[in-house]
Amino acid sequence: MGAHEEHHILSYGKLAAVLAGLLALTLVTIGVSYVDLGFWNVPVALTIASTKVTLVLLFFMHLKYEGKAITWSFIATIFFLAIMITFTFWDVAFR
Amino acid sequence: MSTRVDSTGIKLGMWIFLYSEIILFGGLFVLYAIYFYDYAGYFAEGGKELSRFFGSLNTIVLLISSFTVAASITAIQQGKKKMSIGLLIFSICCGCIFLVNKYFEWGAKFHHDIYPNSERLVNGEPGINIFFGLYYVITGLHGLHVIIGMTLLSISLVLVIRDKITQERFAMLDNSGLYWHLVDLIWIFVFPLFYLVL
Amino acid sequence: MSESISFFNTPSPAHLKGMKAWLLTHDHKRLALMYMWAVLFWFSLGMIIGLLVRTELMTQGKTIVGADVYNAMFTLHGVIMIFLFIIPAIPAIFGNFFLPIQIGADDVFFPRLNLFSWYLYMFGGLLAVISLVTGQGFADTGWTFYVPFSVTTERNVSLTVSAAFILGMSSMLTGLNFVTTVHRMRDKAMGWMQIPLFTWSLYATAWVQILATPVISITLVLVVFERVFSIGLFDPDKGGDPILYQHLFWMYSHPAVYIMILPGMGVISEIIPVFSRKAIFGYKAIAGSSMAIAIAGSLVWAHHMYTSGMSDVSVFIFSLLTFLVAIPSAVKVFSWVSTMYKGSIEMNPALLLSLMFIYLFTVGGLTGLVLGAAGTDIHVHDTYFVVAHFHFVMFGGTGFAFFAALHYWWPKMFGIMYDFKKAYVGAVCACVGFLFHYVPMFILGLQGMPRRYYDYLPQYESGNFSAGLGGYLMVFGVFLMFYNLFMSFKKRTPASVNPWGGTTLEWSVPSPPPMENFVEPPHVKDYPYDFSEIVAESQKVKGKE
Structure with a gap:
């Protein structure tokens, strides 16, 4: 119930770093999709997607704060x- | 009535709304999971018919727009109105690019006689029909959310221009941003599930 | 406190006048009353349609309507009672009115969203009416809209499910509002363990509304898509699986049962201690069991599907989980009964209705276990046993809790008192009629009469006939209660601030409350059900006599 309204301001640098991470993971998931890992295809793709989602949630959506x-x-x-x-x-x- | 602006409360309300959106798509992902289990082979076959180029391009476009929306909130918090306006316009343009891509993608599929209840799907393998059925429902509903998100961003843009959203009071922009990120979140899952299935 | 002006005389926002002061209001109390009139309208309509259905079934063959009309009628009865009455009834009326007051707030967190929810509710109701008179007529699928029939029937299913979709949205937004209000607007002095139990139950309900409702939304959207585009997601010919529809449907509709019953339990938890003049037994257990029911209720949906052809493994698991839900429900029943033990009980229409609730709900709950056990369920699945069971829980439970809430809070909402005698007579008629109405259905069900059938074999006639008679007595009792409440507007016997001796915050504000609820800052008790002051007061009065 804290009345103090303090907003956490994320710097452009940090946001850009997150974006870079997201783009890199996108490239990885596209790259991996050309390799047949058998059973691991789906878990790997979903793990990468979950990592990306976590990044968006924690930083872009401020969930961390x-x-x-x-x-x-x-x-x-x-x-x-x-x-x-x-x-x-x-x-x-x-x- | 006290002139309270409880921005934490407003944000809580928005998050709760986002939960309902997550579960809304969740229902479709339940269907996806079950049918993927039933028809893994056909799903892979169907996935090969989708354009990876368009899928990847749209993913990148959405990720960048998510970044610019987040950055526009940072800008408004620092009182840089012009910067914030520029970033928002850029984000809305990204949304347009996404939709145009989607339009061409769907158009190509229609051209190949792949759409709900088309002869090719009805007479073809059931697994393929289900794959494209889900593809149209999920990307269609997602597209609708892109449009809603762009509308929210446009409203925020107008409010920023008119100084209704300021350094002190930016809950509306914050919430529109959250909605836009949600659209991104869903796409991050849609992309591998439809375009990259092996 | 007489100097305060009631909310009836204070429009909000201030510049509005006449009808606009109601139709554009942001005041949670006005909205609650607007919900009340709409809900009472739909409830009366739904009850009359139900009575017509029972009249049709009183004799074999055609009695008053043909089979087609009959199918549309029971569907309409179900849709109205579920989506327009029982889901919104207690949260939208009493929740809107009393949740903010109970936690010491001046309104809900999003007042304009609250108004929007009311419009969604009215619009959903309007769509239901439109679907009744346009196209091929109202859906004849039953309120469950099961595929494949809902996709293939000629009737106006698309419009009917759109109505349900919009009503679901209204309910979800109300839940969103309540959760935010409880989190952000509680009085500074009120911790989580000082929240009144009615508010606790609404809080638990709100989470179910938020998380479960979107599942039905998407399911109903898919039904419309199937009808318009013939995608085939539930059509076996095209690779779909119709049982998945049932999974999605019950993923919402089973938790929805708890959306319906939890607020009713909250009402009972308020009434029992007040008329027992005794602190509620097991405050924490009741608050906790509300949350436990909300959680456990989300894990059991497939117990509606034992005969659908799903796997034996899931029949086993869902049957086992179903028994878990009985535990928190029983915790509540035992706590209410223990509260009354050695209390100084004062009889009152609200208390009588609550006692009826406990009895009827217990019967409904225990017969639920008969259905939750897969072995017995397969025998009575889709028979009148099921119909009797869920009417015991939904009408005997939530319905009677709704009547109890009306009688309990009526003096606070309108500042006037009603006649007790007629209220007692009405309640007794409703309860006795109820038993004559639904007990025969248990027997019919065990004898094997299927639900939703237009006609039946001769051996079922006496049971159906007596059920019909009981139905008339029950409806008479309910309308007598309503009539009695409405007559209080004519007599206008004023009600005091605290006519029952309640301890929660709504009994510390004037009846009816003023615009922003509190004349002076609310005083939050360390324990919400502390009757020591009330008891001391009444002993002082007795001493003087």
Whole structure:
């Protein structure tokens, strides 16, 4: 309930560094897609995508600098999404 | 009524709205996950028909626009109005480029008789039909969100120009930015799931 | 406190007059009342349609309507009762009115969004009406809109699901508003463990509204897409899987059951301690169980699908998880009963309705376990047993909690008192009628009568006939309660600030409350259900006599 309204200002440099990271990861994921890793194709692609998403969330969306309420509710949302997908597989995978 | 401006609260409200958007797309990703499990081979085949060039280009365009939106917030926080306006206009242009690319991409698919209920899909393999069905639904809905995001950014742009969004009061720009990043987030997953499936 | 001007006489924003002062208001109390009239309208309509459905079923063969109309009627009854009554009823009316007051705030966090939600609600209702009279008529799919029928039927499904989509959005935005309000606008002195239990239940509900509603939104959008573009995502001929529709549908619609019941439980948690003059038993357990129900309720959706052809593994897992939900629900029931134990109970229409709630909800909850266990469910799946079960929970539970809330907060909302005698008679008629209405359905279900059928075998006639009679008594009781409440506008017996001896903050402000709720800064108690002052006060009065 802090009344102090302090905004964290991210410098252009930091934002640009994040962008560079994102572009690099994009190139990596495109590059990797030409290599057939068998089973690992999907996990690798999703791991890279998740890393990119995390970067966007933490820096572009300032999640790193938000209070507990936003952080935890965000985690709860992702948790619910994970349940939606995994619990459905209990049906589909064992049919 | 007290003239409170609780920007933390406004931001919390916006985040909650974003959760609902995440779950909205989440429902589609549930379908994707299940059908990918059922039709992995066909999904790979379908993915090869999509243009990696356009997909990659759009990814890069969206990433850059996300950066410029974030930078425009930094600019307004530092009181650099002109800089902020320039960055916002650039971001909106990126959104336009994305949509134009998408238009050509969809147009090419239509040209090859690949669209919902087209003869090629109905008479072809079911797995391919599902892949393109999901492709159209997810990228279509994403495209709609790009348009909404651009609208929000345009409103913010006008407000910045009219000095309604200032160094002290920029919640609207902040929230439009958050929405735009969400559009980016979803695309970051859509890109490998449709364009890079092996 | 008589010098304060009630919110009825203070438009917000200040420059508005007449109808505009209502239609463009930002005041949470005015919006709550606007919701109330709309919800009462839809509820009455839904109840009459339900009664017509039961009348049709009272005798074999055609009684009053044909099979086509019958299909549209039970769908309409379901859509109205679910999307237009039971989901918005308690949060949108009593939540809007009392959540800000209970936490010492002057309004919700986003007042204009609140107004927007009301318009979405009205627009959704309007769309439902339009879909009734245009095209091929109202959907005949049942409120579940199951594929493939919802995709192939000629009826106006697209418009009906659009209405549901918009109503879902309205409910989601209300939830967003409540969560933000509870986080950001609580009185500085109020910690999480000083929040009244009604607000706690709304907070838990709000999270379910936020996280579950988008799933139904996308599902309904897909139904429209399927109808317009024939993509085939749920069509086996084109590679789709119809069971996935059911997964997506229940991913929302099971948590939605808790959107419906949790606020009702919150109401009961307020009423029981007040009329027992005793601190609620297990405050933390009740607050915690609200959150536990919200979480556990999101894990059990596929227990609606045991006979759909999904895998045995998931039948087993979802059956097991379903039993988990019973635990927090039971925690609440035991806490309410323990609160009354050795309390100094004062009978009141609101308390009577709450006791009916506890009884009916318990029956509904326990029969839910019969359905949650896969073995017995397969026997009674899609029979009248299911119909009776969810009406016990939804109507016997939430419906009666809604009536209890009306009687509990009516004096606060309007500053006037109603007649007790008629309220008691109405409540008893409604409850007795309820039992005659739904208990036969349990028996019919066990005997194997399927739900949603237009006609039935001769052996089911007596059960259906008595259910119909009970229905008439129940509807009479409900309308008597409403009539009695409306008559209070005529008599205008003034109600005091705290007619029941409540301890939460809404009982410290004038009835009806002034514009920004509080005349003087709210005084937050260390413990929201501390009755020591109320009891001391009443003993002083008794001593003088």
